[in-house]
Amino acid sequence: MLAELGNFSLIMALMVAILLSVYPMWGAYKGHQKMMAMAKPLAIGMFLFTAFAYFCLTYAFVHDDFSVAYVANTSNSTLPIHYKYTAVWGGHEGSFLLWTLILCVWTLAVALFSKAIPVKVLARVLAILGMVGIGFYLFMLLTSNPFDRLLPFYPIDGKDLNPLLQDFGMIIHPPMLYMGYVGFSVAFAFAIAALISGQLDSTWARWSRPWTLAAWSFLTVGVALGSWWAYYELGWGGWWFWDPSENAAFMPWIIGTALVHSLAVTEKRKVFKSWTVFLAIAAFSLSLLGTFLIRSGVLVSVHSFASDPSRGLFILGLLVVIIGGSLFLYALRASQIKSNGRYGLVSREVFLMGNNIFLTAATLVVLLGTLFPLVHKELGMGSISIGAPFFDQMFTYLIVPFVLLLGIGPLSRWKNQSLQALSKQIMIALGLSLSAGLLVNAGFEQSTYMADLGLVMSFWVIITTVMEVRQRIEPQITAGKYSTWQSLQKLTASHWGMVLGHLGFAVTLIGITLVSAYNTERNVRMAEGDSVNLQGYEFVFKGISQLQGPNYSADVAHVDVYQNSQLVSTLKAEKRFYPVQRNVMTEAGIDSGFSRDLFVALGEQLKNGDWSLRIYVKPFINWIWAGAFIMAIGGVFSISDKRYRMGNLARTASSAKENPKNLMEQAS
Template sequence: MVAELGNFALVMALMMGILLSIYPMWGAYVNHSRMMAMAKPLAIGMFVFTVFAYACLTHGFITDDFSLAYVANTSNSTLPIYYKITAVWGGHEGSFLLWVLIFSTWTVAVALFSKAIPIKMVARVLSILGMVAIGFYLFMLLTSNPFDRLLPFFPIDGKDLNPLLQDIGMIIHPPMLYMGYVGFSVAFAFAIAALISGQLDSTWARWSRPWTLAAWSFLTVGVALGSWWAYYELGWGGWWFWDPVENASFMPWLIGTALIHSLAVTEKRKVFKSWTVLLAISAFSLSLLGTFLVRSGVLVSVHSFASDPSRGLFILGLLVVIIGGSLALYAYRAPQLKGNGRYQLFSREVLLIGNNVFLSAATLVVLLGTLLPLVHKEIGMGSISIGAPFFNQMFTYLIVPFVLIMGIGPLSRWKSQSPQALYKQLLIAFALSVSAAVLVNASFEQSSYMATLGLVMSFWIVVTTIMEIRQRIEPQITSGKYSILQSLQKLTPSHWGMVSGHLGFAVTLIGIALVSAYNVERNVRMAPGDSVTLQGYEFVFKNVSEYSGPNFTADVGHVDVYQQGNKVASVAAEKRFYPVQRNVMTEAGIDSGFTRDLFVALGEQLKNGDWSLRIYVKPFINWIWLGAFIMAFGGVLSISDKRYRMTKIVHKSKANKTSNPTLAEQLS
């Protein structure tokens, strides 16, 4: 009965989405305030019914209701309760229900927290989100219903959750990733609403920017968590494989990064409106493309969910409608998208658009590298493989000019910047960056050209960021009006968000450069009591013990690590066997530190009782994820800027000057 109620709730959520897509949009067209006012309760209704449906499916997992096909395929009675709850999104149907739950959450958030925005714009935005929701709910109800029954015959126990997903990382990673993916739908809706209304000034960019920053911050954390999970869970010692599904999450992040910068330029200088709208459309389109890749079965990956061609065709049709329709509207409104601001060839505007071009080029590289093997095979030209060397080489070419401009841009003035005025600063920044990189690189036993290049780029960002802060506060200090601390406190949260974002990227770049150049790996054959020395660390293989988990058995290899005769770590590497799915999984033993990780993976037992082990020393690898979280924190800081809260006051004052009391009431 609970499952039937959940299915009914999904149908009701679809009905709410249909009404949301019609009434507010028509109300905005005919200027009917009551019809526009329906947007908020309809958005709330869609959210409430979706939450109820999700709760019903969760109940099915907790109570081991194996009459539900999805529960029978994804859970098991021996699964720990916390994994039963998270197993709700452990397969295709449930993960898509999580997707629409998060989509409805973003929709209701826009409805509840957009009181400062004119009701016509809110009505159009929510109506567009309602139109997108229709496609999502139809997809779930017609091809991927999580409430399908196996009655009258159903198994007494389930097939169990994929062992890869029985991990703390997969409890956090999918919701964060989906919050980012789906969050770009709000930026998309604002852009389409602006195109529909013809209100293509900079105001829509200000309204859209905090929502876009929030989505980008969630996606940054989601991508970082996915990388971290792959590092410690898959046992291969790497943090990014350029897997097609990994790429599917990386492409929206690249375009989203370009979008948040372009929105800032459009908001402040009223330029690049056409480019900003196109980026907003592209960010959400790439999120939908990622959904297609993960759920269509066209790609094989440890991250993919489904292999049903009918599902892929449905999502492909949804892609065509959403992307095709939005691009057609964009082309129709293109003549009205000309910017009014003026700027010289060397200015902050041009430098920002230059970095947007490099981010877009990087996205195109990832897109072509991901889809070309698929297209090549489908047209009958055989199989080709595009692997990590291609992506690494192309990104090296793109990241050098990108980082160069990233350092110069914040130091430059809007409209026009004299190159001579920056020459001395940039020369000092370059000298400091090279000196710092050489000193850090000299601390390692062997030098690496690529590590030096990565460090120079990282320190370039750090030095130019510090210079930009000094440039901002210097006039206040020299005038004697404020102290250094007071001047720093005067800087806005939005500015500190930019600083945090740039410094976070520098930290990630340091991690990537050093672990790529100085990562050391050794595959060894060891018996209990044997030892091996790697990068000054002595790894002593003690023994192998056995233990039983709630739904698996495991061999655990215990390894002690010594440095200069002192014990610095003990790690336990596991080889787990899951009897229900007959799968063997590797759980690496990792001792994490601020400047290095000691990584041990247990291999197979050999004939004479020896074991194969894979041992790594990974310098600064945790800086990759630390930098990502610093970047995401920068997004949160920018959202907190008071000018986004002051918008409400501005609109109220404008409304009070009008002779239309109904509109004034709506704006309040």
């Protein structure tokens, strides 16, 4: 019965989404206050109906209702209870329901926490989010209904959840990733609302910026969690494989990073307006493209869901409508978007635009590298593969100038910057970066040129960030107004967000550099009592034990690790067998530390009773994910800035309402 109620709830959510997309938009066009006021209760209704549908599906999983086709295909009675909750998004239909629920969460948040935004603007934004919701409700009800029944005949037990997804990482990774994906719909809605109204001043950028920062922070954590999960779960020992589904998440993150910076310039300096609108459209468009790639079956990936041509065609049609319609509107309005700010050739605006260009170029590289093999095959030209060497080489070319501008930008001033003064700062920072990077890398045996380059770039970002903070507080200290600590406290939350974002990027870059240059691995054949030495560590194979899990059995390899004859850790690497799906999975044994990971993966048993093992020592690999979390914390700091609190936004809204032609003039 609950499955039917869930299906009915989805139908009702679709009806509410239609009303949300029509009434507030028409009310904004006609200036009808009551119609515009309907936006908030309709947004609440859309969320409640979708949340109830999600509850019904979760109930079916927890109570093993295998008459529901999706439950039968994705769960099993022996599945641990916590995985039954997460199996709701473990397949195609449920993941799309989660996607839509998160869209409703963002819509509800905008409705509840945007009281300071003019009613007309809010009505248009919520109506656009309702239009996006219509497409996804139709997709679920017509092609991917999670409540379809297997009546009158249904299995007594389910096919089980994919063993790859029976992991803690998959409990937290998809919700975080979807929060980022879908969060860009808010920036998209603000941009489209501004295009529709024709009021393309910098006000919309201020209203949109905290929502964009929130989405970017979620996506940063989501991408990092996906990388971490692939590292320890797949047993390959790598942190990024340039898998098509990884690329699908990476592209909106890159363009979202460009959008975050461009919004800051548009808000503060009233320039790059047209470019910022385009980036807002592109960020959400790439999120939708990622949805299409993963769920249409056109790409083969360990992350992708079941393929169905009808589903792929529907999502493709949705892409054409949303992306094509928004770009058409952008083309119509682009001539009206004029930037009023003025700036010289040497200025922060120019350096930020340069970084935007390199980020966009990086997105195009990933996009072409992901789609070209697909297009090549569909044109009947045969199968080709574009792998990691292509992406690694192209990103090396792009990241050097990007990092250079990333350091110079904060040191420069808005409008105009003295080239002589800036050159002096650059030379000091460059000298310190070269010294620090080369000195640190000299501490590693067999240092490489690429490691030198990566560390110098990392320290360049760190040193220029510290110099920028010093440059910001020095006048107050020199004038005797405040102490150093007091001056640091005077810096805005938004400024600290920028500092943490740049430092987090530097930490990630250090991790990428060192693990890429000095990662060591051995594929070995070992009998009980055998040992192997790797980077100063002795790995001793102690033997195999048996383990019976809740829905699997496993061979467990026990490996003691010694350094200088002292026991460092005992690693347990598993080879699990899941009888329902007849799948064998590898669970690596990992000892994580501040400066290295010890990693052991169990291979196959050999003819004479020996076992094959893969052993890795991975220096500073955890810095990759630590840096990502620091970047996300920087985004949270920026959101907490007092400029985005209700009172300040209300004053902005009031000013815009009284004189919409008078653009805001505020800088941090």
